Amino acid sequence: MPHTTFDPHDHSACIQQALQAAQAHCAEHKLQFTKIRRRVLEILLAQHHAMGAYDILEQLAAEGQNAQPPVAYRALDFLVSNGFAHKIQQLNAYIACTHPGAEHTPAFLICRTCKGVAETCLATGNHPPAGMFGGAARDMGFRIETAVIEASGLCPACQQQDIPCA
Amino acid sequence: MPHTTFDPHDHSACIQQALQAAQAHCAEHKLQFTKIRRRVLEILLAQHHAMGAYDILEQLAAEGQNAQPPVAYRALDFLVSNGFAHKIQQLNAYIACTHPGAEHTPAFLICRTCKGVAETCLATGNHPPAGMFGGAARDMGFRIETAVIEASGLCPACQQQDIPCA
DNA sequence: CTTGATATGTTATATCATAACGTTTAATTA
DNA sequence: TAATTAAACGTTATGATATAACATATCAAG
Ligand SMILES: [Zn+2]
Ligand SMILES: [Zn+2]
Ligand SMILES: [Zn+2]
Ligand SMILES: [Zn+2]
Numbered sequence: 001m002p003h004t005t006f007d008p009h010d011h012s013a014c015i016q017q018a019l020q021a022a023q024a025h026c027a028e029h030k031l032q033f034t035k036i037r038r039r040v041l042e043i044l045l046a047q048h049h050a051m052g053a054y055d056i057l058e059q060l061a062a063e064g065q066n067a068q069p070p071v072a073y074r075a076l077d078f079l080v081s082n083g084f085a086h087k088i089q090q091l092n093a094y095i096a097c098t099h100p101g102a103e104h105t106p107a108f109l110i111c112r113t114c115k116g117v118a119e120t121c122l123a124t125g126n127h128p129p130a131g132m133f134g135g136a137a138r139d140m141g142f143r144i145e146t147a148v149i150e151a152s153g154l155c156p157a158c159q160q161q162d163i164p165c166a
Numbered sequence: 167m168p169h170t171t172f173d174p175h176d177h178s179a180c181i182q183q184a185l186q187a188a189q190a191h192c193a194e195h196k197l198q199f200t201k202i203r204r205r206v207l208e209i210l211l212a213q214h215h216a217m218g219a220y221d222i223l224e225q226l227a228a229e230g231q232n233a234q235p236p237v238a239y240r241a242l243d244f245l246v247s248n249g250f251a252h253k254i255q256q257l258n259a260y261i262a263c264t265h266p267g268a269e270h271t272p273a274f275l276i277c278r279t280c281k282g283v284a285e286t287c288l289a290t291g292n293h294p295p296a297g298m299f300g301g302a303a304r305d306m307g308f309r310i311e312t313a314v315i316e317a318s319g320l321c322p323a324c325q326q327q328d329i330p331c332a
Numbered sequence: 333c334t335t336g337a338t339a340t341g342t343t344a345t346a347t348c349a350t351a352a353c354g355t356t357t358a359a360t361t362a
Numbered sequence: 363t364a365a366t367t368a369a370a371c372g373t374t375a376t377g378a379t380a381t382a383a384c385a386t387a388t389c390a391a392g
Binding site: 122140152 | 173306311
């Protein structure tokens with residue numbers, strides 16, 4: 001069973017696996033996994049929460065790389081376009097994909113307290129939500145191409161901190 | 167059967183109904199349905215697509231009201247907080263609610279061609295998505311409080327314009 | 333009418349994102 | 363390999379979205 005953000009685990013293994021998956025995918029599809037693209041993915045992978053483009057620029061600056069905004073946005077565009085990262089629309093922020101390589105319709109669980117973000121895989125394959133809402137769409141003849149699905153709430157750990165019986 | 171954005175209908179009736187529902191809800195809950203709040207809701211109701219805060223400011227300016235950004239954002243906050251409007255996260259834009267008054271978990275269908283937005287009601291009552299993905303959340307002990315569900319694609323009309331057999 | 337709470341007007345600024353263009357690096361092919 | 367083309371990068375400037383802060387006005391109670 002694959003572990004999640006809210007499930008303590010050896011994350012360095014995740015990072016290595018994700019980087020290798022990205023590298024392999026790029027090799028196979030003749031995409032350039034350049035230094036800056038790789039570095040931005042590493043920065044995203046190091047966190048279990050979403051990061052804004054300017055957070056990434058700060059991190060790069062701390063490493064001596066004085067990059068301007070387009071540098072971050074271009075790397076993020078590449079990573080998102082190729083499925084190595086996702087944008088969390090609610091947060092205007094980006095997070096590394098935890099199902100690298102596989103085509104999927106991601107859905108996110110965002111903890112409002114610790115800011116942790118977990119990606120869950122809804123539909124496998126390329127088909128957007130077949131459930132409930134896919135039905136409503138079909139009923140009115142709407143053809144769904146992409147879906148943004150993001151839930152906010154409390155992760156297991158943060159539910160303990162919260163007012164116990166409310 | 168309630169009509170939708172992608173279903174031609176007498177929209178002036180929708181507008182009147184929505185305004186009256188908002189007014190009634192405000193009266194009952196001792197909320198101030200002020201002139202500017204009402205006007206912003208009217209502006210949103212006049213369109214079947216989402217509008218940015220600055221679009222609303224433009225409209226107000228055209229009416230002689232030279233309002234600054236906080237005016238629009240404050241009115242929008244009020245309307246969204248009280249369920250009279252929703253924010254479409256993908257578009258950084260706002261749209262009037264089509265289920266005024268009722269507690270609901272809205273989901274949106276956004277046409278990438280005509281920019282029309284239809285609101286569909288997923289779960290009635292206050293319970294976020296029990297289906298799909300509610301299961302995945304429960305499995306990992308995550309407590310969902312709110313959900314953002316937005317699909318993009320082609321509305322029935324725009325599917326005709328599109329490459330017919332692709 | 334006084335008082336406290338809520339809403340508004342206004343200025344300034346924060347935050348998120350992209351256009352445009354010249355330079356560099358990589359891939360293609362002659 | 364050298365020439366040619368395409369892709370990526372560095373940099374400046376600007377656009378688009380959103381909020382902080384504070385003074386004034388309006389409303390709701392007492
Ligand atoms: Zn993913
Ligand atoms: Zn948490
Ligand atoms: Zn609604
Ligand atoms: Zn359309």
